[in-house]
Amino acid sequence: MAAIIEIKNVSVSYGQSQALKDISFSVEPGDFIGFVGPNGAGKTTLIKAILGLLPIASGSIELFGKQRNKFSNWGKIGYLPQQLSFINVLFPAIVEEVILLGLLSQKAWPKRVTKADIAKVDEIAEQLRIADLKKKMLSELSGGQQQKVLLARALVSLPELLIFDEPSTALDPDSREFFFKLIKEMNEKNGTAIILITHDTGYIGHYAEKLLYVDKELIYFGKFSDFCKSEKMSNYFGRHQHIICHQHD
Amino acid sequence: MAGISILFVINTIEMNMINFLQYSFIQKAFFAGSFIGIICAALGMFLVLRKMSLIGDGLSHVSFGAIALGLFFGVYPFYVAVPVVVAGSYLILKITEKAKVYGDAAIGIVSAVGISGGIILAGVSRGFNVDLFSYLFGNILSISNLEVVLSVLLSCVVLAILYFYYWDLFSATFDEEYAKTTGIKTSKINTILIFLTALTVVLSVKMVGVMLVSALLILPAACALQIAKGFKFAIILGCIISLVSVLLGITFSFFLDLPAGATIVMMNAIFFALAFIYKRIA
Numbered sequence: 001m002a003a004i005i006e007i008k009n010v011s012v013s014y015g016q017s018q019a020l021k022d023i024s025f026s027v028e029p030g031d032f033i034g035f036v037g038p039n040g041a042g043k044t045t046l047i048k049a050i051l052g053l054l055p056i057a058s059g060s061i062e063l064f065g066k067q068r069n070k071f072s073n074w075g076k077i078g079y080l081p082q083q084l085s086f087i088n089v090l091f092p093a094i095v096e097e098v099i100l101l102g103l104l105s106q107k108a109w110p111k112r113v114t115k116a117d118i119a120k121v122d123e124i125a126e127q128l129r130i131a132d133l134k135k136k137m138l139s140e141l142s143g144g145q146q147q148k149v150l151l152a153r154a155l156v157s158l159p160e161l162l163i164f165d166e167p168s169t170a171l172d173p174d175s176r177e178f179f180f181k182l183i184k185e186m187n188e189k190n191g192t193a194i195i196l197i198t199h200d201t202g203y204i205g206h207y208a209e210k211l212l213y214v215d216k217e218l219i220y221f222g223k224f225s226d227f228c229k230s231e232k233m234s235n236y237f238g239r240h241q242h243i244i245c246h247q248h249d
Numbered sequence: 250m251a252g253i254s255i256l257f258v259i260n261t262i263e264m265n266m267i268n269f270l271q272y273s274f275i276q277k278a279f280f281a282g283s284f285i286g287i288i289c290a291a292l293g294m295f296l297v298l299r300k301m302s303l304i305g306d307g308l309s310h311v312s313f314g315a316i317a318l319g320l321f322f323g324v325y326p327f328y329v330a331v332p333v334v335v336a337g338s339y340l341i342l343k344i345t346e347k348a349k350v351y352g353d354a355a356i357g358i359v360s361a362v363g364i365s366g367g368i369i370l371a372g373v374s375r376g377f378n379v380d381l382f383s384y385l386f387g388n389i390l391s392i393s394n395l396e397v398v399l400s401v402l403l404s405c406v407v408l409a410i411l412y413f414y415y416w417d418l419f420s421a422t423f424d425e426e427y428a429k430t431t432g433i434k435t436s437k438i439n440t441i442l443i444f445l446t447a448l449t450v451v452l453s454v455k456m457v458g459v460m461l462v463s464a465l466l467i468l469p470a471a472c473a474l475q476i477a478k479g480f481k482f483a484i485i486l487g488c489i490i491s492l493v494s495v496l497l498g499i500t501f502s503f504f505l506d507l508p509a510g511a512t513i514v515m516m517n518a519i520f521f522a523l524a525f526i527y528k529r530i531a
Contacts, residue, residue, distance in 0.1 A: 051429070051430045074430060074431050075432075077426065088298060091480070092477045092480055092482070093423060094478060094479045101424075101428075104416055105430075109414075109417075111415075135479075136478075153427075237267060249319075
């Protein structure tokens with residue numbers, strides 16, 4: 001089966017400093033990959049490079065078989081960014097309008113909203129238990145509620161690849177559990193590929209099937225089970241390998 | 250007796266209003282002013298939320314230079330102002346992108362060049378200072394037929410572009426990075442927004458003058474943001490506030506013999522104050 005993402009020898013630099021060096025890996029349909037690594041390791045940089053938000057210094061990135069700069073079918077990718085702080089408190093957008101933004105990737109110019117789009121928004125809002133917030137302004141909601149709205153925006157187009165950057169930071173434990181179950185279900189039932197950046201190294205093993213550990217360069221990419229058995233990784237991580245593995249079934 | 254007096258006063262006001270609405274310069278001012286007011290409010294919402302409010306101020310200063318250029322060469326100022334202000338807006342974009350300068354500083358640079366150019370041309374010519382300085386405060390009541398036609402046509406162009414790019418503009422204004430991940434060419438959207446602003450500024454100079462253009466862009470949007478829930482509703486509300494301000498401003502300026510541009514801006518400011526108070530007590 002053709003890879004969804006094919007990354008070959010990618011390096012990214014911020015001015016003089018190299019943020020990522022010689023990264024290569026591929027994402028297959030149906031993959032559930034946990035992106036793990038210390039702060040400043042380049043996880044978000046890697047995601048932004050994949051999404052075309054950052055230029056790459058060298059290497060190549062293919063999305064769904066096309067070079068990144070020629071790729072246009074953005075409806076196949078759903079993205080939940082890391083920061084909620086970008087939300088402008090003055091912006092008067094209501095929840096329904098924000099979720100609709102997730103459907104724009106499927107539309108040709110001039111983009112218009114149809115009744116079918118509103119029905120899709122209703123459905124995802126219902127599923128994420130935020131239907132009662134639809135007419136509320138995003139800026140009036142709590143951090144956790146805002147996170148759910150942005151999650152709905154990422155999910156509403158039913159993408160083939162979902163990319164989450166630290167999705168559980170603003171969620172309470174119940175919502176976090178619900179979130180992980182929901183995306184696991186999407187992964188298993190619909191075959192949606194999932195990339196999830198997380199600090200939750202002990203938790204991610206419950207759900208993700210593959211692990212990508214990055215620290216400026218690729219330290220490990222492969223199955224969780226292989227990671228836990230790997231002697232090379234034991235030598236590299238020491239006790240930390242156990243923390244990543246011990247909750248994994 | 251008192252009843253008869255009240256009836257007499259009401260009749261007088263009615264007669265005055267009917268006469269007032271029959272003046273062709275009032276009809277032209279209402280017509281062109283309504284279009285300009287609406288595009289200013291709609292566009293202003295995007296500018297205010299993107300923290301680009303002062304671009305209107307900068308571009309109005311460019312229009313001052315452009316009008317001086319037109320008067321200097323004896324060309325109808327409107328014809329010179331449109332291309333020069335559009336070029337000025339392009340320059341702001343390019344300086345921001347290429348010259349390691351933030352947007353506000355780029356606006357400051359282009360704005361200063363516009364004003365300086367205008368002052369130098371006025372100094373050199375020594376002939377058209379009165380004409381040029383009349384553009385500082387504008388006068389919608391002296392709008393010509395040609396200006397009405399141009400204002401309405403260009404306003405329709407601006408409104409059509411806003412309508413067709415509404416969702417792209419909304420997404421890029423709400424979260425530019427996310428908009429890019431949905432395939433929206435945000436740099437193209439930014440260029441469209443700034444060009445539309447340039448056109449709108451040129452149209453607004455006739456109504457409120459160089460000094461007050463930014464008020465037309467900022468106040469209706471700022472007022473709507475106090476009370477509106479929903480982005481589309483905020484834009485519609487801003488347009489209504491702006492439209493009512495233009496109509497009331499022109500009416501008051503006629504009956505009270507006040508400068509029209511400043512009266513329109515003051516009406517907007519009163520609506521802003523009312524919206525602010527309403528939000529605090531509601």
